[in-house]
Amino acid sequence: MNPVEGALVKRLDLIAELTDEDREALAALPITLRSVEAGADIVEEGQRIRDCCLLLSGFTHRYRTLIEGKRQIIAFHVPGDIPDLHSLHINVMDHSFAATVNCELAFIPHEAIWQLCTKRPAVAAALWRETLIDGSIFREWIVGLGRRTGLQRTAHLLCEMAMRLRAMGHSDGLRYHLPLTQNVLADALGLTVVTVNRVLQELRQADYVERERSRMTIHNWPALARLAEFDGGYLHMRQPPNMSVEMRPEDAI
Template identity: 65%
Template structure:
C-alpha cells in the first residue's frame, strides 16, 4: 500500500510545526537534521530531542493532535507529510506496521528518559559526551556515520540549549574533549577519535536505543564493562 506523501524543504532555524498548532498529518524526516524544543515564559529555549533521517518526530500527533512543543530544522531539511487518515488506514490494514509505529514511540520515550537522567545527574562534560555518542550511534544505524565520522549540523547555542549549559561552557567542554583526544570537530564535521573513552566518560550504554540489529554487530564498539 503506497502512502500519499507530500514533501517540502525547510531552511535552518525554521519551524516545521509550532507549539499550539493542531495538526492533521505526521512528518517524516527524509533528509537533514531537526530538533524539538520548548520555550520558558522568559524566552529561554530547551531542546528536548534531536532527529536524524528516517525518524518520525511527531508520531504522537496521531493520538494528540495539539502540539505542546515546536519542531524545527537545524540545517536545510527535506520533510515528508502524511495525513493522519492515511496513517490510520495503513495501521488498520497492516497490523505489523501499527506495531512498528508503536515500537517507535516506545523508543522515543526511552530516549527521553535517558536525557532526563543526563540533565539531572551527569556533569556538563559527561552529558556532552553522552549526546555525541548517541547521535553517532543513531546516525551509524542509518548509514550516516562511517568510521565514527558524522555531520553534526549544530551550533554551540543549539548544543547549549539541549545540554542545559551556557555557550561558554559548551565551548570549554568541546575543547576539553578535543585536548583529551576523544573527539575532533571541524565546522559541522564530528570525528570520534576514542569511542571507548568517550562512551566511558558519558556513561553511555546504547541498549536504551533498542536497535534490532544486535549491538555487537554495530561498527562502533561498545564501552567496556567494569
C-alpha cells in the same frame, strides 16, 4: 520503491520485524514533499496537526521556550526519523518543532496512517514501538540532565548521535556530520554556550573527539563512552551497530 518510502521502511526495519506485505503497504502511503529552510519552525506549540512528517534529509529539533526566553531542546532528529509521530494520537502540540538546517520532509496524512494501521497490525506495532523508543531517549536525557555533569552529558550526546546516525547509514564509522552550533548544543544539554565551548575543548584536548566545521570525529570511542556512561541499549535497535569497531581508512568519506 522510491527513496522516500525507502527511508521509512529502512527505519522501521531497524527496530521491528516486517513482512514484505508490510513494506509494500508502507511504500504505498501518500506523501507530500516539502523543503524547509534552516531555522524555520515546522510546527508550533499549541498547533493542531493532521500530518506526520518523515525527515528525508537535514536535521531537526523539538523545543520549548520558557518566559525570559530560555529554550530547552527536547530531541534531535536525523533522516529517517518521524519527529512528530506522536501527533497521531496527541494532536495538540505541546512543543515546537523546527528545522536545524535546511531539510527535506515528506508529509503523510494521519488518516492514511490510521488506515494502514488497521490493515497491517505489524505496521501499527512498529510505529507504536517507534514512539516508545522516542520516549526511551527522553528518559535517557532525563538521567543525563539530572545526574550527569556537563562534560558527561556532552559526551553522551555525541555517542548517541554517532550510534543513531551510523544505524541509519549516515555515518561511516565514527565520523559524522553534526550541523549544530554550540548555542543549539547548549540548549539541548541544559548548559550555556560558554560551558559547551569549554567542555568541547576539554574533549578535544583529551583527544576523545575532533570537530572541524560541522564534521565530528570520535577518536576514542571507548574512552568517550566510558566517560558518558553510554550504553546504547535504550535505543532498542534490533541489531545495534558495534561502535567499538574502528572504521577502516578506505571507508572514510
